[in-house]
Amino acid sequence: MINLHDIRYLRIGTPDLDQTIKYMTEIIGLQLARREGKTAYFRSDKVEVRGDTRDHTLAYFEGDPADQSIAFELRNPGELEAVAVELEKAGRPVRLGTKEECEQRHVRGMIASTDPSGNKIEFVARPFHTGQRFFPSRDAGITEFSHIGLFSTDCVRDEKFWTTICNARVSDWYGDIPFLRINTAHHSVVLFPSPKGRIGINHVNHQVEDVDDVMRSYYFLKHKGVKILQGPGRHPISGATMVYFEGPDGLTYEYSVGVKHILPEQEASYRPRQFGMTQINGCMHGSSGLDNVLEPGL
């Protein structure tokens, strides 16, 4: 079993790094931590909310937008070799990160692999934290990078990978879409069916401080001409109030607040719930865009 502790960072290619930096800082409201060569690193974590600040939670590099990796921090950094064994047993590719790759990612150790759909996953040991306070360039109220939606060519098969090879637990199902948690948050990864064979990131979520931040950003984004994909509204499954919008290179971003937590003392008695795929189960306020959530931008 691969014991994941937290979702850590995303690495995403972009053909226009300058434009993407501008968008991340001026529209999304992240902090540009630094630019090293052809890679820009962004921070998102408020220490008062998380109790720590990750060195970075998003890295954009000059490259193909379809080149996307998702990194998870291991609960026990000493298990890196055991992770390689588990992945090999499961028939997944295993590649130990080079010294240079670890330096680029600001981690002490790393294994690169893929999930059964082919999504690039990095398992990292001892990723760097920083004592520097998060200082965003726009007051979007972001408190942390929290979860991703991930396209899956077979949600049932991939759910098994995340819950039997890794330690993820199903919090709820929306149709065949599993909401997977690896810590107390209701979901860190949500698997979305990809009928057209598309893989990669479905959406990127940042938590914000309160509902007013969701509403403020909704009007801010509209004013800036950013395409709103769903919301504002509220997911009854997780309890989160949200808005989805289009980010650089057509990637969907989300702000949300109020996601349910399943505390350690609730783990033993918690049972995942099955929800039908109806619009009201997607948004209790009735916001449309279910299709957008399943296939952003289409």
Ligand SMILES: [Fe+2]
């Ligand atoms: Fe989400």
